[in-house]
Amino acid sequence: MRDTTPDAVNPVTVSVLQGALETIAVEVGYKLMRMAYSSIIRESEDFGAALTDETGQGLAESAQSTPLQSGPIPGYVKAVLATLAARGEPVRPGDVIMHNDPYGGASHGPDVAFLVPVFHVDQAGEHLVGFSVTTAHHLDIGALTPGSCGIVDAIDAYAEGLRFRAIKVHDRGVRNEAVWQMLRDNLRAPELVVGDMEAQVAASRIGAERMAALVAQHGLAGFRATCAAMLDQAERLMRRAIAALPEGSWRAETRIDGYLDDPARRDLPIVATVTKVGDGLVVDLEGTAPQIPDRPINMPFHGTVDVAVWLTVRSVLLDTAILGHVPVNEGLTRPIEIRAPRGCLANPTFPAPTIARFCPGNQLADTVMKALAQAVPGQVSAGIGNLKVIAFSGLREEGHWVHMEIFEGAYGGRPGQDGMDAVDTLYANTRNNPIEDIESHLPLRVTRYELREDEAGAGEWRGGLGSVREIRFLTDAGTSVEGEGHAHRPWGFLGGGAGATARLSLLGAAGGTAALPSKVPHRAVKAGDTFLCEGPAGGGYGDPFRRDPARVLEDVLDGLISPATARRDYGVAIAGEGIDEAATRALRTGR
Amino acid sequence: MNLIGVDVGGTFTDLVLAETASGRAVIHKVSSTPADPSLGVTRGVVELCGKAGLAPGAVDQVLHGTTIATNAVLEHRGALTGMITTRGYRDVLHIGRHQRPEHYSIQQQIPWQARPLVRRRHRHVVTERLVPPRGEVLVPLDEDEVRAAARELRAAGVEAIAICFLFSYLNPAHELRARDIVREEYPEAFVTTSAEVAPQFREFERFTTAAMNAFVGPKVRDYVSRLAARLREAGVGGDLQVMGSTGGVASVAMVAEQPVLTMLSGPAAGVLGGAWAGRLSGRDDLITFDIGGTSADIAIVSRGRFGEASARDTWIAGFPLLVPMIDIHTIGAGGGSIARQDAGGAFRVGPQSAGAQPGPAGYGRGGTEATVTDANIVLGRLDPENFLGGGMTLDAAAARDAVGRFAQRMGLGLEAAALGILTVVNANMANAIRSRTVQKGIDPRDYALVAFGGAGPLHGAEVARLLEGRAVLVPPHPGITSAMGLLTTDLSVDAVRTCFQLSDAMDLPRIAADFTAMEAQIAARFAADGLPAAAARFSRAADLRYAGQGYELRVAWPAEEADAAALLARFHAQHKAEYGHAFPERVVEIVNLRVTGAIPRPHLGAPPPRVGGSLTEALVRRGPVVFGSAEAPEVHDTPYLRRELLPVGAAIPGPAIVLQTDSTTVVPPGCRLTAEAGGNLLIEL
Numbered sequence A: 001m002r003d004t005t006p007d008a009v010n011p012v013t014v015s016v017l018q019g020a021l022e023t024i025a026v027e028v029g030y031k032l033m034r035m036a037y038s039s040i041i042r043e044s045e046d047f048g049a050a051l052t053d054e055t056g057q058g059l060a061e062s063a064q065s066t067p068l069q070s071g072p073i074p075g076y077v078k079a080v081l082a083t084l085a086a087r088g089e090p091v092r093p094g095d096v097i098m099h100n101d102p103y104g105g106a107s108h109g110p111d112v113a114f115l116v117p118v119f120h121v122d123q124a125g126e127h128l129v130g131f132s133v134t135t136a137h138h139l140d141i142g143a144l145t146p147g148s149c150g151i152v153d154a155i156d157a158y159a160e161g162l163r164f165r166a167i168k169v170h171d172r173g174v175r176n177e178a179v180w181q182m183l184r185d186n187l188r189a190p191e192l193v194v195g196d197m198e199a200q201v202a203a204s205r206i207g208a209e210r211m212a213a214l215v216a217q218h219g220l221a222g223f224r225a226t227c228a229a230m231l232d233q234a235e236r237l238m239r240r241a242i243a244a245l246p247e248g249s250w251r252a253e254t255r256i257d258g259y260l261d262d263p264a265r266r267d268l269p270i271v272a273t274v275t276k277v278g279d280g281l282v283v284d285l286e287g288t289a290p291q292i293p294d295r296p297i298n299m300p301f302h303g304t305v306d307v308a309v310w311l312t313v314r315s316v317l318l319d320t321a322i323l324g325h326v327p328v329n330e331g332l333t334r335p336i337e338i339r340a341p342r343g344c345l346a347n348p349t350f351p352a353p354t355i356a357r358f359c360p361g362n363q364l365a366d367t368v369m370k371a372l373a374q375a376v377p378g379q380v381s382a383g384i385g386n387l388k389v390i391a392f393s394g395l396r397e398e399g400h401w402v403h404m405e406i407f408e409g410a411y412g413g414r415p416g417q418d419g420m421d422a423v424d425t426l427y428a429n430t431r432n433n434p435i436e437d438i439e440s441h442l443p444l445r446v447t448r449y450e451l452r453e454d455e456a457g458a459g460e461w462r463g464g465l466g467s468v469r470e471i472r473f474l475t476d477a478g479t480s481v482e483g484e485g486h487a488h489r490p491w492g493f494l495g496g497g498a499g500a501t502a503r504l505s506l507l508g509a510a511g512g513t514a515a516l517p518s519k520v521p522h523r524a525v526k527a528g529d530t531f532l533c534e535g536p537a538g539g540g541y542g543d544p545f546r547r548d549p550a551r552v553l554e555d556v557l558d559g560l561i562s563p564a565t566a567r568r569d570y571g572v573a574i575a576g577e578g579i580d581e582a583a584t585r586a587l588r589t590g591r
Numbered sequence B: 001m002n003l004i005g006v007d008v009g010g011t012f013t014d015l016v017l018a019e020t021a022s023g024r025a026v027i028h029k030v031s032s033t034p035a036d037p038s039l040g041v042t043r044g045v046v047e048l049c050g051k052a053g054l055a056p057g058a059v060d061q062v063l064h065g066t067t068i069a070t071n072a073v074l075e076h077r078g079a080l081t082g083m084i085t086t087r088g089y090r091d092v093l094h095i096g097r098h099q100r101p102e103h104y105s106i107q108q109q110i111p112w113q114a115r116p117l118v119r120r121r122h123r124h125v126v127t128e129r130l131v132p133p134r135g136e137v138l139v140p141l142d143e144d145e146v147r148a149a150a151r152e153l154r155a156a157g158v159e160a161i162a163i164c165f166l167f168s169y170l171n172p173a174h175e176l177r178a179r180d181i182v183r184e185e186y187p188e189a190f191v192t193t194s195a196e197v198a199p200q201f202r203e204f205e206r207f208t209t210a211a212m213n214a215f216v217g218p219k220v221r222d223y224v225s226r227l228a229a230r231l232r233e234a235g236v237g238g239d240l241q242v243m244g245s246t247g248g249v250a251s252v253a254m255v256a257e258q259p260v261l262t263m264l265s266g267p268a269a270g271v272l273g274g275a276w277a278g279r280l281s282g283r284d285d286l287i288t289f290d291i292g293g294t295s296a297d298i299a300i301v302s303r304g305r306f307g308e309a310s311a312r313d314t315w316i317a318g319f320p321l322l323v324p325m326i327d328i329h330t331i332g333a334g335g336g337s338i339a340r341q342d343a344g345g346a347f348r349v350g351p352q353s354a355g356a357q358p359g360p361a362g363y364g365r366g367g368t369e370a371t372v373t374d375a376n377i378v379l380g381r382l383d384p385e386n387f388l389g390g391g392m393t394l395d396a397a398a399a400r401d402a403v404g405r406f407a408q409r410m411g412l413g414l415e416a417a418a419l420g421i422l423t424v425v426n427a428n429m430a431n432a433i434r435s436r437t438v439q440k441g442i443d444p445r446d447y448a449l450v451a452f453g454g455a456g457p458l459h460g461a462e463v464a465r466l467l468e469g470r471a472v473l474v475p476p477h478p479g480i481t482s483a484m485g486l487l488t489t490d491l492s493v494d495a496v497r498t499c500f501q502l503s504d505a506m507d508l509p510r511i512a513a514d515f516t517a518m519e520a521q522i523a524a525r526f527a528a529d530g531l532p533a534a535a536a537r538f539s540r541a542a543d544l545r546y547a548g549q550g551y552e553l554r555v556a557w558p559a560e561e562a563d564a565a566a567l568l569a570r571f572h573a574q575h576k577a578e579y580g581h582a583f584p585e586r587v588v589e590i591v592n593l594r595v596t597g598a599i600p601r602p603h604l605g606a607p608p609p610r611v612g613g614s615l616t617e618a619l620v621r622r623g624p625v626v627f628g629s630a631e632a633p634e635v636h637d638t639p640y641l642r643r644e645l646l647p648v649g650a651a652i653p654g655p656a657i658v659l660q661t662d663s664t665t666v667v668p669p670g671c672r673l674t675a676e677a678g679g680n681l682l683i684e685l
Helices: A011-035 A073-087 A177-186 A190-218 A220-243 A301-317 A358-375 A435-441 A549-557 A563-570 A581-589 B037-052 B068-074 B143-155 B173-185 B203-233 B252-257 B265-280 B372-378 B396-410 B414-436 B456-466 B478-488 B508-528 B565-579
Strands: A047-053 A058-061 A096-099 A111-122 A125-137 A167-171 A249-258 A266-277 A280-284 A336-339 A388-396 A399-407 A444-451 A467-473 A477-483 A503-507 A513-516 A519-525 A530-534 B002-008 B012-019 B025-031 B061-065 B081-086 B123-126 B129-131 B136-139 B160-164 B190-193 B239-243 B249-251 B286-291 B296-302 B329-331 B337-341 B347-353 B448-452 B471-474 B491-502 B537-546 B553-556 B588-599 B619-628 B633-642 B651-653 B656-660 B663-667 B672-675 B681-684
Touching: A011 A047, A011 A058, A011 A125, A011 A190, A011 A220, A011 B347, A011 B414, A011 B565, A047 A073, A047 A190, A058 A073, A058 A220, A073 A096, A073 A111, A073 A125, A073 A301, A096 A190, A111 A190, A111 A220, A125 A190, A125 A220, A167 A177, A177 A190, A190 A220, A220 A280, A220 A301, A249 A358, A266 A358, A280 A301, A301 A336, A301 A358, A358 A388, A358 A477, A388 A467, A388 A530, A399 A467, A435 A444, A549 A563, B002 B037, B002 B265, B002 B478, B012 B037, B012 B478, B025 B037, B025 B478, B037 B203, B061 B265, B061 B478, B068 B203, B068 B265, B081 B143, B081 B203, B123 B143, B143 B173, B160 B173, B160 B203, B173 B190, B190 B203, B203 B239, B203 B252, B239 B252, B239 B265, B249 B252, B249 B491, B265 B286, B265 B296, B265 B448, B265 B471, B265 B478, B286 B414, B286 B456, B296 B414, B329 B414, B337 B372, B337 B396, B337 B414, B347 B414, B372 B396, B372 B414, B396 B414, B414 B456, B414 B619, B414 B633, B448 B456, B448 B478, B456 B471, B456 B663, B456 B681, B478 B663, B491 B508, B508 B537, B508 B588, B537 B565, B553 B565, B663 B681
Parallel strands: A280 A336, B002 B061, B061 B239, B081 B123, B081 B160, B160 B190, B286 B448, B448 B471, B633 B656
Antiparallel strands: A047 A058, A047 A125, A096 A111, A096 A167, A111 A125, A249 A266, A266 A280, A388 A399, A388 A477, A444 A467, A467 A530, A477 A519, A503 A513, A503 A530, B002 B012, B012 B025, B129 B136, B239 B249, B286 B296, B296 B329, B337 B347, B471 B681, B491 B588, B537 B553, B537 B588, B619 B633, B651 B672, B656 B663, B672 B681
């Protein structure tokens, strides 16, 4: 990168091209979301769309997709190019390539990508100039039990479902019917899943068409030079932000539950050491627990670990609420080097299974924030509450119904404001399904969806509250759970208290309550059984005794904390609907 | 008839009086009175009548575009609002869809958490539960709990109450009963139910819409009744009607009940004004392009019809809104948009804006940052001596200084930087137009761009060129196009019902009964407002999707079609046009039925044909104006022409700058300008 000399390309042209590429990526994402059939894409928005150059460098991503889907796309493309090159198979016009290999750039098996190559033709011939790519989380990928989440007992990569390594589902414009037939025969709920895949192909093609027109407009040389300048600008943006950090190296450790009912596979450390090296960062994950060779909570290094690190660094150093729009492309990630010992949870070796890497990866993102907090305490939140995904499934006539729901976490307190309540955290940013949609289409009843009261990390800035959701089965069915955050409380920061752990219970139709761990392999449930899912609350930021008593009172009046909590955690005495000033002074000075 | 249109903006209140018989139109502008806009409106109406020599009592109707509701939401200054909702779901408004607005931000605020429409202490739960598919009662309504909640909210000083129950769109009985109880207990409160405002599924969006209706309700209700009273006191005749977001006007009573329908009142009037201008040139495929100081509003008119926003793309101040609206795409790009270099060295323009205060550097009010307006001054496109008809003198030196400082940071020459600012802002606008045209299967080359607002005509031709368009129209009074638009619409009321029926098992009699009931409901509404319900014309439509999809497309379904065959064919075609793909073998789901009822009213006619004028008379002076690109600026000796003296019907080659009191039109080299007899300027590219 040229950091001191001006770019060779006019900055006006760069700005115009960047806007055009973003417009295309947004269009692709918008169309995929609207054409898709399953709620995991159309309601939860668990999909990605991005454009890359011919080597897989990310050029632009769709704004409405979730970071864990768009972020890995450049990695998918690079792995597809390497796989095809190894096979001696060229990329040709009219190809559509399917890929989901977690040891080849994919985030995990259910996140299937469809790549459409973009070609430019001029007097010199036909040139591959890039790829238009969509990814989406599919409801089922042919794993051992229904649904593509909560497969927490897969013992290796083969037990996780079908693996596609750069498969041409359209070859030079001809549809590969055999592959599509295999998909229909090996995936549960094929109507939905194959329908979603076809929507992906249609949306990716639109992006490829638009990108080809854009290249034609700029000319091949102009397009490439302008893209190079655009990536350089993003790289400079990140390097300047890194250069502004104090010198140092910051280590943080958190733990994931792992398998709480298995002493050998629980309470696993995640460690990140962030070191400033000039205007670059090294993120070293040395110290993270060894991989679990026969349980799928290992995190693909490319596709999950890198995205988790990038997400956190970008959100902390280039916060868009402060900076405004920041273009997302490969330049942003160049200054960040990620290291993880081979064979650890964050860099597993084949065929260690990975399908349930979602929550561990978000814990890694949180750990990186905990390390950065030491460098830039005014730009972070205290510890986040991690997430949970539950698969619901059953048989209707002779077909499966499958539904997935992501259960929200919460953010820790932040400098000057409380944590965000009951939201997806860090690298996940999906949406819940409306209750009125779930109950209209599935044999489920959502009997409660509210904030979880009186459980939040105390702080000058309080941790965000979790949620409580109850979901009842109206017919006999099956379910599986992959989650985190039952054993380890989100970290408090600068004197703030730790947040609250999550809980999950199954209330039996016939009475009786079973407390469940954060991971539950597929099990049968009866009509009338009800999940009670209590989400985690974020950690507190700053000393709770410095919280403005008026804010404590507001929380009491809103029923978010009890008067007893106000007194114990915040040193604020509530009298009726007001503050007992004298008693509060006594409590706060007498600590 | 004598019609008056009044559009209230942040700085000015624009008024136009139209005599439908003669086609005469008289325009007027007064300063807005933000503390109580009804003062400015009333003064403006009286002054306008004086100017036109018309007795105020001879006015037949006053049509009004208002931003009262919008501003209450944007500034978060509404009523103290309470909510009564189903037990178990107290926090639907707070949790939302559990998604953060920004992916890459730790310090962001979530609008509904940081600025709740209803605070948690005022969200009361009561025992009741309905279930799908038809809203069957699973748990009956506990009326005592509703009564107790109403009393508590009253004691808490709440002014407005939203009643929001799950599945009420399938069966509104519980909400209506609760509303009656609340009215008994607390008759002064503004009460709204979610199914009355937005009878569609998706609880967060519906509840938010109802809460917003309550939040703005008392303010809007008081405002429209105060305005009606003031106009009466001032002796102004006729009744008052208010523009809604769909481009129809509604009675004061209707607006007082459902103020949330006026969220896009002003911009909708602009689109109508653009469409009216298009008709003056005999065109009905249009892109309306309204640029002000901080933002640009873009809408598409196809064969005279406005696109309607999908309910899932409709947001105000970050809150989702489930009410029908014209599809108006707003981007942060206007005359005040600030050019800057980001830390990576990138060239950015907007969305930050210098606004009206301090405004662009060239306004000489202390602004120091380079804005789009300053770039236009530097390039000679805005004439410092003839801005707003000479009503304001621009400080060209300040503009040059500001752009010069920015140019130095970017390592560009002064003119190259100014051209760069316009190139970037025009590209942003063109991208926004592409997202509503090319991306939806509409070819913008076949559409005329109607450029208005203070800054639209400055940019119209160059934006149209980026879209490979062929024609730009500049309306007679670009700065008050919204006020004109108010005089071109009908009274309308919309109804919607969620229906969830599949194309392979359709219950046509039930659908027909639903449509009939909705039409009766609209007719009753008109009758209640004292309007001639018998004159109402109805148009039917349905929201369709492939079964399993989550987004619907709106498709017209004329009453004369006995079955759904043609409807489904139109749906497949529209899906193909909008998304590039159709799945004709798949089952289609009808999600919502819609009816719009309209009572025609007299419209603003075409202005009397213009005659005369000559280039010599129109010529103010000649001067250098910079065109070309940032890489290759070109200076052209360019005439500055006075619009009202242009020769009618003669083609004038660009470059040219056309001056008038409320806007400046840029005609780039290679384009052709014609002042049409119908009143528009036509720029052919």
